[in-house]
Structure formats: C-alpha cells, structure tokens
Amino acid sequence: MDWIELFFLHPVSFYQGAAFPFALLFNYLCIWDSFSTWARYLFLLAGGGVLALAAMGVYAVLVFIPAACAVVLVSSLGPQDVHRWTFFFQMSWQTLCHLGLHYTEYYLQEPPSPRFCVTLSSLMLLTQRVTSLSLDICEGKVEPATGGIGSRRCVSEHLRKALPYCSYLLFFPALLGGPLCSFQRFQAHVQASSSLCGCSFWALTWRGLQILGLECLKVVLRGVVGAGAGLTDCQQLECIYVLCATAGLFKLTYYSQWMLDDWLLHAAGFGSACDRSTGEEGYVPDADIWTLETAHRLALFTRKWNQSTARWLRRLVFQQCRRWPLLQTFAFSAWWHGLHPGQVFGFLCWAVMVEADYLIHAFADSSLRSWPLKLLYRTFSWAHTQLIAAYIMLAVEGRSLSALWSLCNSYNSVFPIVYCVLLFLLVKRKHKVN
Known part of the structure; x- marks a missing residue:
C-alpha cells in the first residue's frame, strides 16, 4: 500500500492553502487604480516564483527553465512554427524529468522526493499552458509579440512584451493546480479595472x-x-x-x-x-x-x-x-x-x-x-x-x-x-x- 500512502501525503494542498491569503490580497489590490496592469503581472509572476521555491526548493529550476524557453520561443517564432517547436521542447523536457523519476523508483528502488513530485505536477500543468498559448497563437486567437528576440528594440521593450507571457506561465494561483485558464481569459482578468466580485x-x-x-x-x-x-x-x-x-x-x-x-x-x-x-x-x-x-x-x-x-x-x-x-x-x-x-x-x-x-x-x-x-x-x-x-x-x-x-x-x-x-x-x- 506504499503507493497509496505516497498519493495521499502529497504536499500540494498545503502550499495551495498557504497561497490563499496572497490570492485575496491580489484580488483586493485590483480595486485600486494605482495598482496598474503591469504591477498585477509582476505580482502574479513574483508570487509564482516564491511559491515555486517554497514548494519545490532547488527543483523549481526545472520549472523556471522551460517557462523561460517557452517565452523565448513564443516571442521569436512565427505563428506557423511556434506550436510545433514549443510542443517538442516542452514534452521533451517533461519526459526527461519523468525518466528521472523512473530511475529513482525502479532502478535505485528509492522513494522519490516529495518536492520532486510537486515539480513534476507543476511541469504537467505548465505543459498545458504552454501548448494552449502556442495553439492560440497558431490559430490567430492571440497576437504574437512582434519583432522577435533578434530585433533592435531595447531590452526594456522586450521585457515589457514578454511579461504577460511569463506571468501567465508562472502565475501562482495556477502554478500547482487548478483548471486550465487560457491566455485570453488570463489577460482579460488582469487588465480589467477590478477583479473583486460582489458574490x-x-x-x-x-x-x-x-x-x-x-x-x-x-x-x-x-x-x-x-x-x-x-x-x-x-x-x-x-x-x-x-x-x-x-x-x-x-x-x-x-x-x-x-x-x-x-x-x-x-x-x-x-x-x-x-x-x-x-x-x-x-x-x-x-x-x-x-x-x-x-x-x-x-x-x-x-x-x-x-x-x-x-x-x-x-x-x-x-x-x-x-x-x-x-x-x-x-x-x-x-x-x-x-x-x-x-x-x-x-x-x-x-x-x-x-x-x-x-x-x-x-x-x-x-x-x-x-x-x-x-x-x-x-x-x-x-x-x-x-x-x-x-x-x-x-x-x-x-x-x-x-x-x-x-x-x-x-x-x-x-x-x-x-x-x-x-x-x-x-x-x-x-x-x-x-
């Protein structure tokens, strides 16, 4: 029954509960006009980074790297190629991480680290968001960032264009769980004047x-x-x-x-x-x-x-x-x-x-x-x-x-x-x- 015990001792619930006050804080701050759209993107991204480090420890790097690479690919490739390359890279990365789990469980005969299991769960959700975004760009539902990485725009302009993508891929309410939220829906909520609902x-x-x-x-x-x-x-x-x-x-x-x-x-x-x-x-x-x-x-x-x-x-x-x-x-x-x-x-x-x-x-x-x-x-x-x-x-x-x-x-x-x-x-x- 060891596999059942491992399943029920999964620590995701603890970290989701710990993120709850910060989710309420974000919702509250969105009432104020001084809390700009870019500040909201940064808040969600920073919260995702902190939550990843708290829940995954050093394994958080395994989530940060593919998220950064996905942003680079989305910002540099054309609509016809973006989905093929992002899908190939993301699934290759996730498969390598899963093979690491296979090596630990079946070859070394050792229980996997709970933090590594949380990382794999987060990677699977990241794959959903990456492929959903690339499909939206490929189908014309989302306008890709123009100019590409190799253009002559200044660094700040590149970062400003990439920030919504980074925030979407790592925003903390969906980092460890939750239904898939499309980039369109995410952007609409962040850019709205107020996120707080009366009900x-x-x-x-x-x-x-x-x-x-x-x-x-x-x-x-x-x-x-x-x-x-x-x-x-x-x-x-x-x-x-x-x-x-x-x-x-x-x-x-x-x-x-x-x-x-x-x-x-x-x-x-x-x-x-x-x-x-x-x-x-x-x-x-x-x-x-x-x-x-x-x-x-x-x-x-x-x-x-x-x-x-x-x-x-x-x-x-x-x-x-x-x-x-x-x-x-x-x-x-x-x-x-x-x-x-x-x-x-x-x-x-x-x-x-x-x-x-x-x-x-x-x-x-x-x-x-x-x-x-x-x-x-x-x-x-x-x-x-x-x-x-x-x-x-x-x-x-x-x-x-x-x-x-x-x-x-x-x-x-x-x-x-x-x-x-x-x-x-x-x-x-x-x-x-x-």
Whole structure:
C-alpha cells in the first residue's frame, strides 16, 4: 500500500492553502487604480516564483527553465512554427524529468522526493499552458509579440512584451493546480479595472464548506481502507469491495484537491463567479461531482473527469488526428502522465472501454423499447461504468508492475473483459450489417 500512502501525503494542498491569503490580497489590490496592469503581472509572476521555491526548493529550476524557453520561443517564432517547436521542447523536457523519476523508483528502488513530485505536477500543468498559448497563437486567437528576440528594440521593450507571457506561465494561483485558464481569459482578468466580485465571499464560503465535507469523508473512508485487506491479499469477491473502497478514496482526494484549486482561483478573481466575456468558452471547473457519480456512460464520465484537461487533450490531440484519434489521445495522456506501466495499461484500457461504450449504448438505444428494460439497463450500465472507472483509476494510480499485476489477477478484471467481449461482438455484427 506504499503507493497509496505516497498519493495521499502529497504536499500540494498545503502550499495551495498557504497561497490563499496572497490570492485575496491580489484580488483586493485590483480595486485600486494605482495598482496598474503591469504591477498585477509582476505580482502574479513574483508570487509564482516564491511559491515555486517554497514548494519545490532547488527543483523549481526545472520549472523556471522551460517557462523561460517557452517565452523565448513564443516571442521569436512565427505563428506557423511556434506550436510545433514549443510542443517538442516542452514534452521533451517533461519526459526527461519523468525518466528521472523512473530511475529513482525502479532502478535505485528509492522513494522519490516529495518536492520532486510537486515539480513534476507543476511541469504537467505548465505543459498545458504552454501548448494552449502556442495553439492560440497558431490559430490567430492571440497576437504574437512582434519583432522577435533578434530585433533592435531595447531590452526594456522586450521585457515589457514578454511579461504577460511569463506571468501567465508562472502565475501562482495556477502554478500547482487548478483548471486550465487560457491566455485570453488570463489577460482579460488582469487588465480589467477590478477583479473583486460582489458574490465572491459567498462563493468562497460555499467552496470552503465543500472542501471541509470532502476532507471529513476522506478521513472516514481512509480508516475503512486501512483496516481492510489490499488487492494483494483479498479473497475472490472481497476484491470488488477493495476496488470500490480504494477508488472511492482516490475520488475524494481528487475532488477535494480540485475544489481547493478552484477555491484559490476564485480568491484571486479568476473563477466562474468573476467571469467576463473573452470571446471564448468561460471558466470550466475540473470537478463535476454529481455528473461523475451518476454517469451511466463511460464516455460521459471521461468527458467530465478533470474537465479542463479533457478539453485540452481534445483540442491538442483528438481534433488533430485523422486516424485512431481516441487511441492516440489516450496514448498521449499516458505519455503526459509519465509512462509508468500502470499508466500505459490504464489509459490504453480506458480508450478501449470508451470505444466499447459507444457501440454498446448505440446498440441498446436502438434495441430497448419498454421503459422497464431501459431503467434496468441504465441501472446496470451505471454500476458497470463506476466499476470500470474504479478499475482504470487503480491501474493508473498504482503505476508499478507489482500493483498492476495484483489488480489484473483479481476478480475485478471481469468488468473490463465483459466490455472487451461486447466490443468484439458488436464490431463483428457491424461489419456483417455493412
């Protein structure tokens, strides 16, 4: 159970909470006209630098270097080339850092430094912002900095043009977590005359109460999981109970962290309650707990799980692929997460399950006529969706080969196998019909 303990002892929540007063201070200072736009950019950037040093220590350099290189590339390359080169550099850098984690965990057989784990998490979020910005420039949504690094403009002019990009890539409310915020939306909020919202107090209070409730549920469920058997020593149907309890604890941890990230962004004035029109889709929170817990379709669960990341993957990979877009999207997600054995298996299994989900529900919609059968089917599909999601979650979070082997050898493997069999039969039937 070491990998579970490592997951729940992650220190990101502590530093997100420590940044909360500074987010409120930024929101308050934005009321005053004397707090200029450039001062706001500097405040957010300086806060990101301080938070990175506090949370990551010397590893913060691994975040500062790619952020600086991304700004140089964005400022020097044309719209046609900027996305290709920034994507290549950022993913290469992130992959090298993940390989360092592989070396520590699998070769040296040592637990990774918590600060290094925080750094990798921040790097993954930085990749989202870098690629989102480069895509916006490539698609003409954001005007690139003119002149380039090699122009004859003075240094101060270069720095003035680069400051919004630097601030966006390292601004402290989103440095360690939170939904992806586009550069357009970030710039609109910073340049607005006031970030403080009249309803922000009640929005923050409600989110604080939700976080408190989720943390209380986590304490209760952690005691249940800790007192029971694990996947390595569970017996037959007991493994299904272990699967549900452990996945429930993972879900509560994710929900709590997403709510905390959302809370911090609201405190800084970047939340949905403070949304302003930017000509694009507004704020997208990562946690839609009700939809996730009531979803009877795995495809819906997939779209709503970590919503901003799901939309980012759809834009970055799915919409760019002509062949096998679903498989390529989940394969890239495994690469982005670090290519641990459990992650590779989990995300590829997820892709197959979603493909099966489309065919199964299309067949059911055309075959079931009476409402009792539809109700019964919806109940069984809800249960199966939640069990498959739990199975994938344990595979991805387990990461190592030993944890993956324990999961695959348990009775829980029946659930994805059922979907695989149905996928095979429905594909065969579809070919016959065609």
